[in-house]
Amino acid sequence: xxxxxxxxxxxxxxxxxxxxxxxxxxxxxxxxxxxxxxxxxxxxxxxxxxxxxxxxxxxxxxxxxxxxxxxxxxxxxxxxxxxxxxxxxxxxxxxxxxxxxxxxxxxxxxxxxxxxxxxxxxxxxxxxxxxxxxxxxxxxxxxxxxxxxxxxxxxxxxxxxxxxxxxxxxxxxxxxxxxxxxxxxxxxxxxxxxxxxxxxxxxxxxxxxxxxxxxxxxxxxxxxxxxxxxxxxxx
Numbered sequence: 001x002x003x004x005x006x007x008x009x010x011x012x013x014x015x016x017x018x019x020x021x022x023x024x025x026x027x028x029x030x031x032x033x034x035x036x037x038x039x040x041x042x043x044x045x046x047x048x049x050x051x052x053x054x055x056x057x058x059x060x061x062x063x064x065x066x067x068x069x070x071x072x073x074x075x076x077x078x079x080x081x082x083x084x085x086x087x088x089x090x091x092x093x094x095x096x097x098x099x100x101x102x103x104x105x106x107x108x109x110x111x112x113x114x115x116x117x118x119x120x121x122x123x124x125x126x127x128x129x130x131x132x133x134x135x136x137x138x139x140x141x142x143x144x145x146x147x148x149x150x151x152x153x154x155x156x157x158x159x160x161x162x163x164x165x166x167x168x169x170x171x172x173x174x175x176x177x178x179x180x181x182x183x184x185x186x187x188x189x190x191x192x193x194x195x196x197x198x199x200x201x202x203x204x205x206x207x208x209x210x211x212x213x214x215x216x217x218x219x220x221x222x223x224x225x226x227x228x229x230x231x232x233x234x235x
Contacts, residue, residue: 036075036176038186039063040230044083044112046223050194053220056202058083058112062228066120073123075131079190081114081226085141086202092147092211096156101149104156106211110143110200114226116168116190126178133172135190139222140165141199145213161213166197166222176232184232194222 044058045051060083066075087109094104116137122129141164147157174188196219204216 035065035067035235036184036232037063037065037235038230038232040186040228042081042083043227045225045227047225048223049220050223053218054085054199058085058224060084060112062114062226062230064118066118068122073121075120075122077118077120079114079116079118079135079137081228083112083114083226084109085112086110086143086200086205088205088207090207092207093209094147094149094156094211099149099152099156101151104147104149104211106145106147106207106213108143108145108161108205108207108213108215110141110162110202110205112139112141112199114139114168114192118172129176129178129184131174131176131188133174133190135172135192136169138165139168139194139197141197141222143200143215147211161215162198162200162217164198166194168192168194168222174228182234184234185230186232187229189228190226192222192224192226194224196220197222 040062042060042062046054060081062081064077064079066077068075089105089107091103092106093102116135118133118135120131120133122131124130142160143162145159145161146155149156170190170192172188172190174186176184176186178184198217198219201216201218206214
């Protein structure tokens, strides 16, 4: 069993006693704000073939906003997430005209970005608000190299080395707990199916002293379980 899998229970197993105290007769029940914006940390746990081939967790950040329908217990929204898949930093030699420096810092970062729309069923409006999402969108898998020189504000080089994308769909669930009329904490997950995609093998990244970048790629489906914990703001 993966060591991070129990986090799902920890994040979503919020005490049922709190839910029983949800005061549906309070004034908060009639307070359906126009928009909720949430930001937080994300843990990605690959599933199936993606797990066997890639064989590591992904850490990152994410955010979303949702807008309620006026009289129905549904919301629609957009969700964006970023998770790091691999990286390396090294010092390389440079020989550039008009630059006195002979060395520079090279950073190579492989990342996954997720862009999804969702339809949310959110039946309660009290202090504790569970929800279920239907999700569809896509994810990109890319690698980018930046070469930086001390004293220069902009990178000497900023190059994309690899890029692929996968269609992504699935469902999710979560729980929002209001701290007040403006701020709430949120925990949830997204269980996403993903089409086949190629991405950087983090074990294969290499950089020569001259700054020549080399890496291999892996190919698999992109099924993933994404767990998030964050804070939300009602506007």
